[in-house]
Each structure stands twice: as structure tokens, then as C-alpha cells.
Amino acid sequence: MKVEALFYEKFKDRVHCFLCPHNCVIEEGGFGKCNVRIHERGKLFTINYGEITSGALEPIEKKPLHYFKPHSYIFSVGSFGCNFTCDFCQNYTISQFRAKSEFISKKDLMETAVKLKNNIGIAFTYNEPAIWYEYVYDCARLLKEKKPHLKVVLVTNGYINEEPLDKLLHYIDAMNIDLKSFNDRYYKNLCGGSLKPVLKTIEKAAGVCHVEITTLLVSEKNDDLKEVESISKFLSSIDNNIPLHLSRYFPRYKFKNPPTDINFMKEAEAVGRKYLNRVVLGNIY
Structure with a gap:
């Protein structure tokens, strides 16, 4: 629509x-x-207002959010489009192309979330919720006005300006934010964006709602212990209880680099734990 x-x-x-x-x-x-x-x-x-490409009731840990309502389930929905062009995108079929979708009104989405058994709320995920902004904002506001006990979650790359972020944060309970690297060249060359706005989003969101961070460690690109240390230091300067998910890369989309080395993943976890109380390895099993 x-x-x-x-x-x-x-x-x-x-x-x-x-x-x-x-x-x-x-x-x-x-x-x-x-x-x-x-x-x-x-x-x-x-053009993607209310256009749903994917929807499922999933464990909150899959977002990944391990320290927000653990062992619960959340209704997860996504659309199409993204403001990044990551060469290693895991969901490129909906982020980089206009995928087949079905229109669902904000009222119908809320009613679906309410009817689902054992559901704690709605997670906007799969593609980038920031560029689905109008629908995400309308749905989040409606849900909080009508069913304030239900939770609203964003899984995002954090690439959003401060004014729209401030407007939306009033209705957000938790966010998982991708911090893809601590190197601006990495953002520019591999993602089509820049680092500083993402850092601002993390700082602002962490003061308002529950925040967890995910970093995908891509072989031969950002699989560097100094990189992990820089990320961990930055997060600890905000709050050393912010969870950091270090996720293992597998070949996807335009990238054919080998999967991230398991031993490196364990070393990276140890580095992260020097600064942060919560470091989680992902995609290792």
C-alpha cells in the first residue's frame, strides 16, 4: 500500500x-x-506500508534477545526494503528486492498479535524496520494504546536519524541493533552506510529501552580481535550489562568467504568478556 x-x-x-x-x-x-x-x-x-512478506511466532531468543523476557515467544513480522546494501545479507531476498507481500492493516496486525497464544507482542524484523517507519510507528502506537501489556521489539541496523528515532522510542520496549563493525570503511564499502549514526542510535536507545547488540564476524573482513575489543569498550562505556551477540558468518548472497573460524569465535568471546558482563556466541551450532 x-x-x-x-x-x-x-x-x-x-x-x-x-x-x-x-x-x-x-x-x-x-x-x-x-x-x-x-x-x-x-x-x-x-510503497511498503502494511506490506507483510514474512510472519511467524518465534522464540524471543531468535531475534536475538536473550535477556528480555527469556523463554517467551513473540509475533515477528517483516516487509521488504533496506537502507543498507550488505554484500553478506542473510535476508537479501526481501531486503534487496521487492518481494511478494500481503497487506495487513495495523488493526488486523494488532488483533492477530492479541489472539496468538503465549505471545508477548510484536517484533519488527527480517528486513529493516526503520524504512518501514510509518507502519511500524502506527502499529507500535496502536498496540501500546490498546494493549499496553504487549511488547514492541525492533531488530534493526540502527541507521536512522535522531528525530524519527525519538518519536518511535516512546513505544519501543526492546531493540536488537546490528553493530556491523567499528570501522567506517567497512560500513561504507560493504554495507553502503556509515558508523557514527549507528553509535548514536545505540547510545540513545540504551537510555530508553532494553538493548542488545549483534555483530556478525565476517571471515577476512572484521574477524579481528582488536575490532571486537573496540566494540566491547564502546558498549561498556555506555553500560557493561549491554549484551553483545557475536554471530558466526556463513557464505550468503554475494559473499563466498568461508565460515568464521570457531576458535576465533571463542577468542573473541573472551575479549568481549573483559569489558562486558554478557557476551553470547551465535550461529556456532
Whole structure:
């Protein structure tokens, strides 16, 4: 469904989208870098409002959130599109392409979440929830107004500007944020983004809701103990109880590098534990 987007302004014969740090200036008929926000006749529209590509009731640990309502289940939904172009994307079929979807209204989504047995809320995941912003915001607000006991979770790359983040955080209970690297060149060359905005998101979110961090350790790219140490030091400077998930990479999408070495994963865990109280290895079994 196409609806008018939030967080944009007219800029001569173009529009300036300031939802995320790309700050795209879009010509008539063109899309932003996320490929879901289009300029038509002086207005910016989002084309993925309410468009669901995936949905499942899943363990909260799969998000991964190991320290937020452990052993519970949460209704997880996603759409299509992303503001990153990671060469190793695990969900590239929906993040990098317009996948088949089904429209579900915010009211129907809430009612589904309420009816599901043993469900604690809604998790916006699979693709990037930031560029699904209008729907995520509407659903989160409705859920908190009507069923405040249910939880709202974001699984995100953290690449969002501060104004939209502040507006959304009022309704968020927990976030898992991908901190893909502590190297801006890595972000630029492999992800199509930058590091600093993600660090700002982590700092701001950690003061408002429960936050856990995931770093995918990609063979021959960021499988470096100094990198893990830098990430761990940064997180500990905010709160040494922030959980860090160090996730093992497997070949995917455009990347054919071998899986991350298991021994390195264990060494990385030991480095992380020098600074953080909660370090979890993922994708190792």
C-alpha cells in the first residue's frame, strides 16, 4: 500500500528525505536508496506500508534477545526494503528486492498479535524496520494504546536519524541493533552506510529501552580481535550489562568467504568478556 511518507521536505523540484542518515534528495519518479520511498508530484510516498512478506511466532531468543523476557515467544513480522546494501545479507531476498507481500492493516496486525497464544507482542524484523517507519510507528502506537501489556521489539541496523528515532522510542520496549563493525570503511564499502549514526542510535536507545547488540564476524573482513575489543569498550562505556551477540558468518548472497573460524569465535568471546558482563556466541551450532 502506498501512503505519504513522514520526515521529508520539498527541495526545489525534488524532495529531501531525512528519515535516515542517507538524507536522499530524490528527483520526480525516483526512489531513495532504500528503494521503498518514491517522489511523485512533489510528495514523498512509501510503497511498503502494511506490506507483510514474512510472519511467524518465534522464540524471543531468535531475534536475538536473550535477556528480555527469556523463554517467551513473540509475533515477528517483516516487509521488504533496506537502507543498507550488505554484500553478506542473510535476508537479501526481501531486503534487496521487492518481494511478494500481503497487506495487513495495523488493526488486523494488532488483533492477530492479541489472539496468538503465549505471545508477548510484536517484533519488527527480517528486513529493516526503520524504512518501514510509518507502519511500524502506527502499529507500535496502536498496540501500546490498546494493549499496553504487549511488547514492541525492533531488530534493526540502527541507521536512522535522531528525530524519527525519538518519536518511535516512546513505544519501543526492546531493540536488537546490528553493530556491523567499528570501522567506517567497512560500513561504507560493504554495507553502503556509515558508523557514527549507528553509535548514536545505540547510545540513545540504551537510555530508553532494553538493548542488545549483534555483530556478525565476517571471515577476512572484521574477524579481528582488536575490532571486537573496540566494540566491547564502546558498549561498556555506555553500560557493561549491554549484551553483545557475536554471530558466526556463513557464505550468503554475494559473499563466498568461508565460515568464521570457531576458535576465533571463542577468542573473541573472551575479549568481549573483559569489558562486558554478557557476551553470547551465535550461529556456532
